[in-house]
Amino acid sequence: MSVDPVLVRIDSDLPQSLERLKELLRIPSISTDPAYKADCDHAADWLVEDLKSIGIAASKRETPGHPMVVGHVDGPGPHLLFYGHYDVQPVDPLDLWDNDPFDPQIEETAKGRVIRGRGTSDDKGQLMTFVEACRAWKAEHGTLPCKITFFFEGEEESGSPSLVPFLTENAEELKADIALICDTGLYDSRVPAITTMLRGMLKEEITITGPSRDLHSGMYGGAAMNPIRVLARIIAALHDDNGKVTVPGFYDGVTDIPDELREQWDALGFDHKAFLKDVGLSKLAGEAGRSALEMIWARPTCEVNGIGGGYQGAGFKTVLPSKAEAKISFRLVGDQDPAAIDKSFRDMVREMLPRDFEVTFDSDGAAPASVMSIDNPAFEKARHALSDEWPDEAAFIGSGGSIPVAGYFQTLLGTESMLIGFGKDDDQIHSPNEKYDVESFHKGTRSWARILDALSKQ
Numbered sequence: 001m002s003v004d005p006v007l008v009r010i011d012s013d014l015p016q017s018l019e020r021l022k023e024l025l026r027i028p029s030i031s032t033d034p035a036y037k038a039d040c041d042h043a044a045d046w047l048v049e050d051l052k053s054i055g056i057a058a059s060k061r062e063t064p065g066h067p068m069v070v071g072h073v074d075g076p077g078p079h080l081l082f083y084g085h086y087d088v089q090p091v092d093p094l095d096l097w098d099n100d101p102f103d104p105q106i107e108e109t110a111k112g113r114v115i116r117g118r119g120t121s122d123d124k125g126q127l128m129t130f131v132e133a134c135r136a137w138k139a140e141h142g143t144l145p146c147k148i149t150f151f152f153e154g155e156e157e158s159g160s161p162s163l164v165p166f167l168t169e170n171a172e173e174l175k176a177d178i179a180l181i182c183d184t185g186l187y188d189s190r191v192p193a194i195t196t197m198l199r200g201m202l203k204e205e206i207t208i209t210g211p212s213r214d215l216h217s218g219m220y221g222g223a224a225m226n227p228i229r230v231l232a233r234i235i236a237a238l239h240d241d242n243g244k245v246t247v248p249g250f251y252d253g254v255t256d257i258p259d260e261l262r263e264q265w266d267a268l269g270f271d272h273k274a275f276l277k278d279v280g281l282s283k284l285a286g287e288a289g290r291s292a293l294e295m296i297w298a299r300p301t302c303e304v305n306g307i308g309g310g311y312q313g314a315g316f317k318t319v320l321p322s323k324a325e326a327k328i329s330f331r332l333v334g335d336q337d338p339a340a341i342d343k344s345f346r347d348m349v350r351e352m353l354p355r356d357f358e359v360t361f362d363s364d365g366a367a368p369a370s371v372m373s374i375d376n377p378a379f380e381k382a383r384h385a386l387s388d389e390w391p392d393e394a395a396f397i398g399s400g401g402s403i404p405v406a407g408y409f410q411t412l413l414g415t416e417s418m419l420i421g422f423g424k425d426d427d428q429i430h431s432p433n434e435k436y437d438v439e440s441f442h443k444g445t446r447s448w449a450r451i452l453d454a455l456s457k458q
């Protein structure tokens with residue numbers, strides 16, 4: 001089975017592919033708002049019918065929330081699990097949209113043709129790139145080159161409450177040789193990317209209490225310790241002068257990226273000066289001696305996300321507050337253990353408290369990082385297939401954010417994920433006037449056809 005006629009068919013079918021995508025986009029499947037429950041259901045039904053139309057045994061699977069869509073098709077190659085989500089973000093503020101978010105339109109822009117509407121990039125447009133690639137394979141060869149399980153979720157934008165129970169209950173059915181997740185972006189318009197590192201996260205809210213009530217600084221100032229002073233000292237102690245995090249044992253499980261990956265990242269020529277200039281800064285704040293990409297993708301962090309205490313209204317009130325609080329989060333990499341770091345962080349804070357002071361912790365969740373083993377040959381095959389389609393060579397990249405489904409596939413199914421997507425930074429996902437480049441859709445579909453071909457070969 002050759003991929004060439006499949007690519008030709010994808011090109012000639014582009015107008016029909018876009019029409020099908022528009023149909024799906026017209027369904028307002030906003031998962032977080034109960035008013036759209038029937039629409040989420042409708043989107044799931046639409047996908048079931050669309051998969052069936054290309055000979056895939058698909059069904060809608062009920063959950064306590066919105067349904068999942070699961071489909072199976074046989075093929076000679078390895079077993080792939082493809083993931084995408086059919087739910088979308090709410091659209092308000094509606095007055096900032098130039099058009100109805102659920103009446104998608106193709107527009108000519110200075111940067112090329114785009115399809116505009118909610119869900120175009122996140123994630124219906126991306127999801128359909130894979131479906132369209134399969135459709136073209138099926139039409140040309142009557143079969144697919146790999147065995148594929150399709151898995152579409154309808155709660156990604158509302159915290160995926162049914163995902164873990166569903167994966168746990170259906171692990172045998174869903175596990176595969178490798179998972180393909182299409183919910184990420186290109187590195188830039190010339191360089192496609194496979195995201196292989198996702199940072200984990202640990203969040204703690206700390207409240208430090210000293211005096212039993214707010215005090216007047218004229219009466220107690222000097223004699224009584226101020227909780228804000230204590231909190232400030234703790235926060236200041238979390239980093240050393242070289243930008244390293246000082247929580248004991250914090251770097252256990254953090255390893256340097258392999259030289260080969262470092263060379264790839266250097267070759268991307270990331271312009272950290274422009275990156276910082278964009279937000280009015282000029283100096284990197286992370287660990288001394290590390291590149292900006294390393295800091296964002298491959299190094300752990302500690303950030304204070306909020307701080308409060310004392311009088312914050314208009315004018316002045318000379319108060320020594322009874323409490324001070326901060327929200328502190330850590331981004332984790334490699335094999336860092338969130339539970340061990342949390343314990344070490346709490347011990348460190350407790351040790352810095354003066355006499356009479358107390359601290360309470362309110363944990364807001366923790367998840368370890370996901371690091372894919374790129375020595376699995378599927379990664380290199382997919383990278384070559386992407387490089388054949390796009391102007392420049394594809395890169396293995398990291399992501400500063402988290403995509404929990406990849407971690408769940410790893411822990412609950414034992415299946416590693418390749419995160420491949422064709423979104424762009426200016427797609428305005430989650431914002432008004434979301435768009436997806438028609439080129440992303442078209443070349444994304446061609447990319448999947450090539451990847452299926454590459455993965456099917458020994």
Ligand SMILES: [Zn+2]
Nearest residue numbers: 122123156183
């Ligand atoms: Zn998404």
